Amino acid sequence: MLEIITSSISFFTLLSFFGVGAVGSLLVHKNNKNANAWSSFFAIVGSFWGVFFSIIMILRKKSLLFDLKTSIFSLFNISFHIDLLSSFFIFVISLLALFCSIYGIGYIRHYYKKYDIGVLGFFYNLFIGSLFLVVTSSNALFFLIFWEIMSIASYFLVVYDSNDESNVKAGLLYLVMTYIGTSFIILSFLLLYKYIGSFDFLVIKDSIALVPAVIKNIVFISAFIGFGLKAGIIPLHIWLPAAHPAAPSHVSALMSGVMIKTGIYMMIRLFLDILQPIPLWWGLVVLVVGSISALLGVLYALTEHDIKRLLAYHSIENIGIILLGLGSALTFYSLNLSALALLGLVAALFHTINHAIFKALLFLSAGSVINETHTRNMEEYGGLIKYMPQTALFFLVGSIAISALPPFNGFFSEWLTYQALFQGIAQMHFWTQWIFILAAGSLAFTGGLALACFVKAFGATFLARPRSKEVTHAKESALSMRLGMGSLAVLALLFGVFSGYIISLLKTIGQGLSVFKDSASAVDVSSAQIINVSNGFSVISGFGIFTLLVVITFLVIFIFKKIINNKQKECISNTWDCGTDLSPRAEITATGFSRSIVQIFSGLLKPTIQHHIEYYDDENRYLPKSRTVTLNIGNMYHTYFYQPLHLVINKLSTRARDIQNGNIDLYISYIFIALMLALLVIL
Amino acid sequence: MNLLTLQFLSQILLLSIVFLLIMKKNFSAVSAYSLQSLVVVIILLNSFFETKDMWMLLVILVMLIVKVILAPVFFIRLIRKYALAFSVSTYLSTPITLIIITILVFIAHSQKLIPLTRIVPDHQVLLSLALSSLFLSLFLIVNRKGALSQIIGILSFENSIVVFAVFANLEQSAALQLGIVFDIFIWIMIASVFISMLYKHFGTLNVSSMKNLKD
Structure with a gap:
């Protein structure tokens, strides 16, 4: 039975659910309810199958390699390679898609009679299906095709609410940036093809010695730009705060939680798995970019009062944190410190899944709030905890998790990232040591600012008094929406409490990569689920912290109830208002x-x-x-990066326009000159 | 036919294009084109006498009808219909045009292009002349503002290619050549229709007045 579940047939069954979900949604698009039911059902079943498939694959440490004989030319055969890393990303995608789809059942209702639900269902299923294809493809050519399907499907989801002109503009920006990124990715693959003669990732990996060091460096830079653009690293992130808020909230959750992680997946696959051995500076560049993205991402989030843009900026911040882990791994590995490199990779993978969980939870909670208040402006919220108490609780859980407070999951992955950076400070010398010091400092700053930001977000949204009429009319979200959010909130807690178990699984996944095969790890988990870094350098236990917090909470309640307030009479009176009427303006x-x-x-x-x-x-x-x-x-990015770039491109375009002045004689003279030059150069 | 005769014919071809570059009257241009087409037919006829291929003769006959008779007739009717006795001006003045002609002929005969002109070593002079004709035809298309002159330039370009191919022994099968001549015939008809439409719309055949079409 387990053999069948972990076979290629099982994988295609998984894809077929989304295929049937997509096509079927279009077929029943005339009836909103049917279209919603159809697309959600197949998305849920498919995602559930994906979770099941990936868990079994990881637990059995199984790897699948198969190709479809789609052409007589080997170059055009679609091939898939599902190793432990791919299975991990399948798990992340499936997990999020499952809860987002459950949430979607209730959320999509507000689009009834406004937009075609069948079209939403089609692109939603297509989007999730393409995510699976991206993380399993083993051929660069087909990887690009799947990458494009993912980009185009997500573009149509971004512009789905097309009555709002800003959404259409955001979609256009997203599309343009996506194609810029894709062109860099194509460049890197073509360079590899030139020297190896194959698009197959496994062949490229085996023959990477044929690629000169200079070309490898160019491949790294162009791939880092291409995949970094999709991941949302600064300064290539400008599409992200525009596009993520524009999409329907359950799609925003998937885009922010999973889609941007495909960029991270490919960075791990290329830099850590395929292009080895790598120079030291690659890892350091990743570290520096990660530090900047984390710090600036959270700073810009702090200035936002659009709740979804705020969350989008936090995605940039968290991608920065993931890059800190990955950058450490690359740096350590280039110095042959594979045990520490594995620690960095585990930190990156752990934060990848944690961020997916709490960011999806926050986007879904924000979506529920927007659904009721019809605005994304936090200044018009206030006091929603009275009207939407469960949503408030879920948002609070997400806020605690993203602020890296124990016992939730965000704390443990950031703690592990700190350990990787501390190991770097201890092991490195001179300027590389300083980069690790600055990265750790940036992470500390980021953590503090993220906490401040979510105190603001939660306080302005749920606490105090309503600042608009819409708030007073708000009602608690539908059951399916609460189920989706609640499940993610529970997961945020469980991934924290059982972080020891998760880390040991992630270590196994890391050891699945050939660079870490038979490698020792700087992170160990004891049978009592105690996480130990570098033989006692640092020790922590998720379950221990959780137990301690529960005991302290009960103790505090007990002390207050039974000792301090025991004989005091409870009296209820009005809040002191300085002699004025309390109003939202205060x-x-x-x-x-x-x-x-x-x-x-x-x-x-x-x-x-x-x-x-x-x-x-x-x-x-x-x-x-x-x-x-x-x-x-x-x-800053517009002023110092995009505006000067825009000016240069504009000037060049104006010059280029002079070449095309509409005179046929001039066009023929170009041909004439080109012919003469070609003859003189070639002969 | 000996080499000297072929050289003489090639020189007529080249001179006809030089004439097309500096002439002012459209009737003269059509006559020059008719003459150069006749030269091409004679050169092809020489090829027929060497190969005795009857299909080749058919090609030559069709070419004679299309290029030497029909095409000039079409053009003369157009000139009469729209009273286009004089060709519209050139972009460059006559002295500069002559300087560029000299440079292009020099390039065609230069050492740099020897790999092209020595495809058949015995025909090096002939190939250099054909190459010069090719370059000058292109220059004719670029330098003339009138649509009719440009069409004649394109046809001269085609004639030059045929002559270059014959001297370089790159002749294709008769069926293909027949197809090419047929293409040219259709092209001349379409170009004539276009010229009529352009004249009706713009009241001139000056192509520089059409550049606003791009907006």
Whole structure:
């Protein structure tokens, strides 16, 4: 039975669920309910099968390699290779797709009679199916085809709510950036093909010695740009804060939780698995970019008052944290410190799955809030905990997890990332040591700022009083939506409490890569689930922390209830209001909360303030009618990177336009000149 | 036919194109084209006498009808219909045109292009002349503003290619050559129709007035 489950037939069964879900959704698109039921059913069943398939594959440490004889030319045969790393990513995709699809059943209802649900179901299933194909493809040519299917399906999901013009613009930006990224990826694959003569990843890996070092470096740079763009590294991230909020929330959760991780998957596959041996600077570049992305990502998140954009910026931050783990792994491995490299990789993989869980949870919770309030502006929320208590709880769990507080999962993966960086500080010398010190500092800063950001997000959204009428009309989300969010919240806790078990599984997955075959690991997990780094350098236990917290909580409650408040009489009275009526205007806003932090980082964020006063009498200007204060944050990437780039491209385009001036004689003269030059050069 | 005669014919071809580059009247241009087409037919006839291929004779006959008789007739009717006695101006002045002609002929005869002109060592002079004709035909298309001159330039280019192919012994099968001549015939008809349409729309055959079409 297990043989069948872990066979290629089982994998194609998994894909066929999404295929049937996609096509069937279109066939029943005339009826909204049927289309929703059909697409959600097949997505749920397919995802469930994916979870099951990947768990068995990982537990049995099984690897699958097969190809479809689609052409008489070996170059055009679709081939798949599902090793432990691929199985891990299948698991992440399936897990998220499962809960997002359950959530989607209730969430999609608000699109009824506004948009075609069949089209949403088609692209949703196609998107998930393409994610599986991307992480299992073993041929660069077909990998690119699957990559394109994933990009195009996600583009149509981003622009699904096409009545909002900003969504269409966001989609266009996403599409343009995607194609820029893809062109870099194509360049790297073509360079490898030139020297190896094959698009097969396994052949490339076996023959990588044929590729000169300079070409390998070019491949690294172009692949890092191409996959980094999809992952959302700074400064290539500009599409991410625009596109993720535009998509339906369960799709945003998948895009942020899983799609951007396909970039990480390919970085691991290429840099750590295929292109070995690698120079030291590759790892250091990844570390530096990771540090910058983490720090700037969270800083920009702090300035946001659009809840989904805030979460999107946190995705950039978390991709930065994942890159810190991966960068450490690459650096260690290039110095033959494979045990430490495995520690870095495990940290990266652990944060990959953790981020997928809590980010999906946060996007789904945000989606529930937006569904009820019809706005993404946090300044118009407030007091939602009264109207949506369960959603508030789920958002709180997600906030604690993303802020890396124990006992939730985010804490343990960030802790492991710290350990990898500390090992780097201990082992390295001179400037490489400084890079590790700065990376650790950046991670510490990021953690603190992320906590501040989610205090702001949770406080402005759920606490205090409602700041708009919509909030007072809000109701708790539908059952399926709460089920989706609740399951992810439980997972966020379980992945923290049982982090020891998860880490030992991730270690096995890392050892599945040929570079770590038979390699010792700097992280060990005892039978009591105690995580031990570098033989006692640092020790932690998820279950121990959880037990301690539970005991402390009960102890505090007990002390308060039985000892401090035992004989005190409970009296209920009004809050002291300084002699004025309490109103939402007395609350601190999301903008107000982050203002002091923005001031501290004003050198980076370049805040601007504009006052506008309208007077009753413009000539005398004594009695103000209204006052408006507009706060803005400068966009460093636009000012220093994209605007100059845009200017250069614009100038070149204007010059290029002169070449095409509409005169046929001129066109023929180009041909003439080209012919003469070709003759003179070739002969 | 000996080499000297062939050389003389090639020189007529080249001179006809030089004439096309500097002439002002459209009737003269058509006559020059008719003459160069006749030269091509004679060169092909020489090829027929060497091979005795009857299909080749058929090609030559069709070419004679299409290029030497029909094409000039089409053009003369167009000139009369739209009163296009004078060709529209050139981009470059006559002295500069003559300088460029000299440079192009020099390049065609230069050492750099020997790999091309020595495909058949005995025909090096002939191939150099054919190559010069090729370059000058292209220059004719580029330098003339009038649509009619450009069409004649394209046809001269085609004639030059045929002559180069014959001297380089790169002749294709008769069926293919017949197809090419048929193509040219159809092309001349379509070009004539286009010229009529362009004239009706713009009131001139100056192609530079058509550049606004791109917007």
